[in-house]
Amino acid sequence: MLRRFTSLVIQNRGIKQQVDIKWVRPDYVPAYKPERSGDLEGLPKDTVKFTALDFSLSDEIKDAPEAVKKIFSVAHLGRKEYRTLVQKDLIDRVRRHKYDENTSETRIARITGHIRCLQETMELHPKNVNTKKLVQELIDRRKKLLKFLRQYDYKKFEWLLEKLNIEYKGHPETYHKLTRKESLRKLTEMHCDDIRNKKLSDYRNLLESQQGPFLQEKLNTLKFIRSEQIELQLPITVNEQDIAKVEQQLQEWKLRDKQKQQAKQKKKNILLD
Structure with missing residues (x-):
């Protein structure tokens, strides 16, 4: 029991040192x-x-x-x-x-x-x-x-x-006392949600940046497979519709990537100004 309590204290100290969360009591109205x-x-x-x-x-x-x-x-x-x-x-x-x-x-x-x-x-x-x-x-x-x-x-x-021009504010059915411990718990959860959302956003941007080269490689591979099947007189498994679909996806990705680059450049110019 003592060992478990000691490990919890050490973990809490580590979290407290890594996460800088300050709780301020709301002003009394x-x-x-x-x-x-x-x-x-x-x-x-x-x-x-x-x-x-x-x-x-x-x-x-x-x-x-x-x-x-x-x-x-x-x-x-x-x-x-x-x-x-x-x-x-x-x-x-x-x-x-x-x-x-x-x-x-x-x-x-x-x-x-x-x-x-x-x-x-x-x-x-x-x-x-x-x-x-x-x-x-x-x-x-x-x-x-x-x-x-x-x-x-x-x-x-x-x-x-x-x-x-009034707003109805009825009496609350239950009374909930505001405590520092509960507020810190909610702030910690919000901080963890922000970290998770930021990592997911970075990973999504990474995958979207890799989508263009992947589609280009896929398009070249499909064209190569179709040309080889036609040359060797084998059953054709890749038709023109598949190639056109990949080409359309590649064009859409290029358009989105261009818009993102323009937005980044515009934001950079605003910050420099």
Whole structure:
């Protein structure tokens, strides 16, 4: 048993010295980030152009000077008005009629607008624990509603994802912890696959390079056999079709070889430039 363990340790040391594989743990991505929440669309940046909802229907604000419009814009009135405007824009995309306020589509749109506003807040204040908990709760609530809609009305589910520009990322059924040992095993397998594929590719190129001389020798041999059989008046076993077939294969190989040489020369010129 000790001898077997010693041999395994020696083999592992040899492999470790020959194969240089470095494992780096992936960067941690918070749950509120768009990469994990599934929000493919951000917030409009120029908030000065958007007038608050309470003043947007006024006729006087349309002809007012730019300074007055700036005062009544969402950039001046605060984040709450901005969030209301974002939510209204998303709800208008999916609502069935103007009185639709509590269907699953409008609820998801309202939550999505709130999530995107909180994501921007978290980018500015990443240590805000209360906001982080709130945005996580909203993301989980939206996943629950999307899961329900996906189960009972899949066409509307796809339409909603397209309208709100979000990606559904459900909760995983099983939890798999990332370990260094497993990652190194996978990296080693990938490294071995690369070595095997490289050797197979080199061997294939070697065989293809030898195919031309082989076909030329085969063509000469067939012609010689046919001429000798005709001269000695023996039964002819090599016909013209066999010779024409080999000639066609040889011409095709020459064409492929010429294209390969041109590609190599072009690549070489690019590297030199």
